[in-house]
Amino acid sequence: MNQHPAGEEMKALKACCAAAYSSDVVGLLLGDSYHPGGTTLTRRLADALTLTPGRRVLDVASGRGTTAMLLAGAYDVRVDGVDYSAANTALAQEAARRAGLARTARFVTGDAEQLPCPDGEFDAVVCECALCTFPDKAEAATEFARVLRPGGRLGLTDVTVDPGRLPSEFTGLGAHIACIADARPLPEYTRILAAAGLRTLRTERHDQAMLRMIDQIEARLNLLRMTAPEKLAAGGIDLDAAPAVLSAARTAVAEGAIGYALIIAVKSS
């Protein structure tokens, strides 16, 4: 599963991810603005980026704009969000307009591996729970580095896995979309960043956030079972299989096979 798809296959996978992220189990149940750790972790990430008012921040895989709006609102920075899904871009734009943040949180549709932004444009780049889904992580990291100004910081939060210990439930395409199958161990992320010229300043483990996410998935599955069981079945979700998968996931987190991490890196001057 560490074999990276190439060419057409990669493109198809990317489209599938973006379009289907919101129809996979995680997206379906948690909404695609969701990432483990919620806004608390986003703030922790932002605090490490030395943001000052008026700075430019790029949010890669901006989803429905939650992170971008939080940064624009709470840190008074100008945020550009890029997402592969045009539907998300529209939703984020609308949310920013309603929040009165349309001028400081802007959104465009684009590819993380080919960011629609000039070189050296941003003081900071953030990417939450998304690098793990990008088929070409090295290329995405190169793009992060390209759009950052020298000395600019990258803030990542992402799923980590220890591939050798990942339970079989989490190795298929479904798991890929759910952020897990193509996630990497923390040291591999920092190696990928280093190769792109991004020097890691700090890493933190937030595995508890994964457990919380698993609880949330289970709770929402149960809610849907109460309110719309037939649609859940039609969506291809096997309710009977859910407890075993969730239990395997909890075990994997407890044993360190799946986790969540925060990484702060800087673009060398």
Added chain:
Amino acid sequence: MTVDETEQAPGAAKEGGAPRKLERDEVFVEFTKSVCPLCKTPVDAQINIRENKVYLRKRCKEHGPFEALVYGDAEEYMSSARFNKPGTIPLTFQTEVKDGCPSDCGLCPEHKQHACLGIIEVNTGCNLDCPICFADSGHQPGGTSRTESGGGYSITHEQCERMLDVFVESEGEAEVVMFSGGEPTIHKHILDFVDLAQDRPIRNVNLNTNGIRLATDKRFVAELAERNRTPGRSVNVYLQFDGFDERTHREIRGRDLRSHKQRALDNCAEAGLTVTLVAAVERGLNEHELGDIVEFGIDHPAVRSVALQPVTHSGRHVQFDPLNRLTNPDVIRLINAQRPQWFQKGDFFPVPCCFPTCRSITYLLVDGEPGNRTVVPIPRLLQVEDYLDYVTNRVMPDDGIREALEKLWSASAFMGTETTEEKLRATAQALDCEEACGIDLPEAVKDLNDRAFMIVVQDFQDPYTLNVKQLMKCCVEEITPDGRLIPFCAYNSVGYREQVREVMSGVPVAQVVPNALPLAERLAPTPYGSKTARAATGQESTP
């Protein structure tokens, strides 16, 4: 200046002849005010943390030091500070700032919050004489048909109207008034009082009762149910319900009331009244029954919520150890331990409208049949803290979720009221599903109401645990016949209850002192079964 051996700090140690400074065994986190539990004089107090527990310590210059456990989880005590909602200023204040908190109740202009819930005690008389009663109510001594002669009272229509009017003047549109006592259902005008409340802009009435009349008088239940059908108004029942063991009933209520409780509940279900089960929880008595109470409530058609309250150690109660009392985190841990298949740490969330350490709430969505339930605590469906963090989160974009959650995590939230039902729906609808999977959740949750269940854990303060920091933001107020709104815990802890009772009954009422283990030698009984300071060893002052 020299310091000799005898003046050395306690705990100082010597090593090889040289004095060595020692670390304190606690973290000092707050300086605040409280009262002396014996004379009720306001005194300085400090909050300290030892072994992840929070203690309040104070010293009266006349009566010495006192210490009580106030929160069983120091980490949560500290982290809940973020969930402290800025207060809302009431439309009117009833008193002025003169001597400072807690001597000016109330509400004085320094009070930080409006009244989410107003309580009217309609009488002191009761058809029970429970060993545990913070109101010191009962069949009063000396009183035969006239409880007044024994230091009791009942309010009149005029007094009730005045109390309701004061509440409305302060609130504008009030959410909930609770009729309590004594036992309000034995007040001969209680139904009139409900009408008086419903005639005013007060959306909901709660009747706080032991259930004896509900069990035995179906016509009375029908009268309540009729008022519950008044458009835009509701009447809900707050039923004393401490558990299932005979011993629980005998030791807390003095009588085995199990069949009464069952009949009261069945009568309410039949009449369409919504009930909250309210348990007074005491260490060594019924702390093992919390999970059973919750499950029983979920299974009974009339019950939509459970309130679990550590026994308030004011008024009448059994002897307790202030350093080992039950607090909110202890109650929550017991619930989690007794129903691990349903609950885990994090399922309860502190209430932001009062001080967050006063009250914690969870809502459940419940499915399935008795014995085979699926229980979904709402805090697991979404990150409640992302919406109710008032310290760091002021600018979070919000599409109505915060407002819905604020109304749910509030002292005025009661199942059976329109506001609470509507906000539960809004929360479920806000869960981001429809875009994703095409499930029309708003449609799907329309009938969720019957499956929603609320659990409240509330630790009221007593003369031992009183912290004015919490008191100043209290949003549960006792409405007095002389037209004041007094924070519930001040009313019970500072001496206001005794003052009101004295004025209303015309009989002197002694200052009540907690029946606490360390005070055993210094207490004497009152005519109502509570304790007061023993006068023999000297004059105990009153405020």
